[in-house]
Amino acid sequence: MKRLRTFIALAAVPLFLAACGNLSSSSMSGTSGGSKSGGTQLTGQSNDGDYEGVIKSGHYQTSKSRGVTNSQDSGNTYNLKSFENGMLTVSKKIFSTKKYVFEEGQHLSTSTVQNWLDRQSKSNTTGLNPKSNGSTSATKRNPIYIQALEEQDYMTQKNNKLTLSGMTIGIAVNSVDYYKKTQYGATFETKITKAEGEAYAKKAADTVLARMRKKSGLKNIPIVIAIYRQASNDSLVGGNFIAYSENKAGTAKVNKWNALGEKSVTFPVQSGSSSPNSNDASSFSNFKSEVENFFPNLSGVTAQAHYSGNTLTGMHVNITTQFYSQTEIISFTQYLQTTAQKYLPSSVPIDITVSSTDGVQSFLNRASGEKKFSSHVFNSY
C-alpha cells in the first residue's frame, strides 16, 4: 500500500542585501526582477531576515521534485507550512541571509524522493522506511517513520555567477503513522514516541548524507540535516524541529547533533496540553475576553504560539467573525490594535488575522521589538 507523502524539495532563494556593497553592484540586483533576458536574476528582498530567490530566464527556479508537493492531500496542513518555515529558520543559523541566496532543491528528483520515502523492498532498495513485516496490528507492524524529505540549496554569488555553497535537508518523522488495513478501509494509527522517531531519523540522516556526498558537486559543501517531528492530524499547530547537524565539507556521517527545544502550542490551551509559560496563556485569555465583548457575537479567538525552550518567540492570532459591515471591520481593527498592544505579550512578533466566511477581512502585525501594531483592512471598489 503506497502512501502519498509530503515532500517538498525547497530550493535556495538567493539572498542579496542592497546595503551590501559587494553584492549590490552585481547584475543580479533584486530590483531587476522580471527582466526577460536569459540570465539569472534574484527576486529582490523584502527584509534583511529573508533569503532572496533565484529567477532564471524570467521564471522562478522551482524544485526538481516539485510535483511531489501536490500529492500531499491529507493529514495536517499545518505540518507543511511549519516544516518549510522551520527549515528556513534552521538554515539561517548556518547560512547567513546576508551572504547566501536561496534556491529550491535542484539535486533530488521527484522519483528519487518518492523512492526514499517508500518502504525498503526488493523493488525499492533505496527506501528509507522499514520493510513491511506483514503485520497490520498497530503495535506489531513496522510503521512508516519518515513522512517527508526536503532539499534547500544555498548559493553564493561571485563574478555574477551563483555557486552552490550549502544545502539543508529536512527529514520529517511521524509522531503518528496513519494506515489502512484495506484499501478505502478505516484508518488506524501506530504511535511513534519522540525518542523512537528521533533515533530512526538520525540513522536515516547518515544514509542520506552518504548518498548526497556521492552526487556530483555535493562532496565539498556543508550539508545541514534537520529533523522534524510531525504533529498528529488532529493538532491545531504543526510539528517542530527537534535536532539539526551541520556537516562540514566531505563528512559522510553525522558527527554531532544539536538539540532544538522548539514547541508550538495553541491558545486557549487545549485540555491535556500545557503552555511553557503560563503568563502568556493568561495574557491571551485576557485579550480574548476583551475582544469577545466588542461585538454582540464573535465566533472565535484562537492563537498559535511558538516557544524556544520557555521563551515565547512568536504568535499567530486568528479571529473568526460573522459577516460585519465594512465600518464595523474598520472599527474592530482599530480596537484590536490598541487591545493587542495592551494585553498580548510584548516584544515578540505577533500577527492577527480577522476572517469571515468571505475570507480575510483585516490583518494586523507587529515585528519583533516594535511596540505598535500596524494594520490593514481589506477593501474593494
Added chain:
Amino acid sequence: MKRLRTFIALAAVPLFLAACGNLSSSSMSGTSGGSKSGGTQLTGQSNDGDYEGVIKSGHYQTSKSRGVTNSQDSGNTYNLKSFENGMLTVSKKIFSTKKYVFEEGQHLSTSTVQNWLDRQSKSNTTGLNPKSNGSTSATKRNPIYIQALEEQDYMTQKNNKLTLSGMTIGIAVNSVDYYKKTQYGATFETKITKAEGEAYAKKAADTVLARMRKKSGLKNIPIVIAIYRQASNDSLVGGNFIAYSENKAGTAKVNKWNALGEKSVTFPVQSGSSSPNSNDASSFSNFKSEVENFFPNLSGVTAQAHYSGNTLTGMHVNITTQFYSQTEIISFTQYLQTTAQKYLPSSVPIDITVSSTDGVQSFLNRASGEKKFSSHVFNSY
C-alpha cells in the same frame, strides 16, 4: 412580493487624534479601548485618515438597524463594500477625521429603513419606492429604484461627552432592478438609466431630509446626503457615488447637488468597457505578463482600479495561484514587490493580495505617496 434589500445603517466612529492635545487629554483616549467601566471609549485610530469608533460599556456601538444588513443575501457583494467605503470617503470631505468621531447610525431603526425601502402602498405610506402599477413587463413596470439606505453619525467631543454634530445618509439606486414574476421563478431585469435613477434618488433625498429634520436632535446638524449607483450583479467592481449634497442645519430641502465623477473599472479591461486612462491599463498588462511568467502555472491576475475623473486614485490587485510551497510564496512575494514597483502606476495606493484555494497567502501594499511596497507572507506554526 417583498424583496430583501441591502441596508446598512452606519454609525459614527469617533475620530480622535493622539497628536491632538485638546482631545488626547480626555478619558476617551483610544488607548483605553477595552476598559470595562460604564463609560464611553474610542476604538483608537490606525492612521490620521480614519475615523475612530465609539465603544460603550466595552461594546461597540452597533447600528440601530444592524439586523437588516444580514438580509442582504444576493446580488453583487462588491456593491456592499464600495457603498460603505464610499460613504466614508464622501463624509471625509465635510467631517474632518481630526475633529469628528464615527458612530454607526443610531437614529433609523431596522423597521423604519425596511419600510422606507419598500414600495409605497396603503399599508406602507412611508415607502420611498414607487407603487406597483400591476405590470410585470420589464419596460412597463415601476422598478424598485432605491436598493439601500444607510445612516452614519458624526460626533464631536467636548468635556468628555460625545455630541452628534453631523450625519451622512447614503441612498443606493439600482442600475438594474432584478425581479421575479412568480415566487422561485426566473429572474427578470428592468434597466434604470443613470439619469432616471439619479433624478429619482434626488427626489427621495428631499423626502428623507425632511423626515430626518423632524426627528429629535436632528434639526440643527449638517446632514450630508450621498447618492450611489449600484453596479449590476455581473460586475466585478461595485458601483459609484454620483452626487452628494451638504445640507446645513435646519434646511429641509436639498439646495445644491455636487456631482462626483467616480468610476471603478477592472483590469484587464473587459470587452465593452474602457479605462479612463489607457496608460494605466497598459501598465497593468505589462505587470500581469511579467508576473504570469514567474511560475509554471498561475491562475489569474486581475485588478480593480478606481478613478476620480480621469485620475487613478487606487488599485486592488488580486492574484490567484494554485497551491505553492511556503518558500515559493516567499520568493513570489519578493518578486512581486520589485515588479509592482517597476510596472504599476506610481504614487497611488495599491494593494496586492495573493490567494490560493487555502485562502490568502500573502499581501503587499503601498500607501499613497510611498515608493516601496511593504509585504506580509501569511504563516503558521
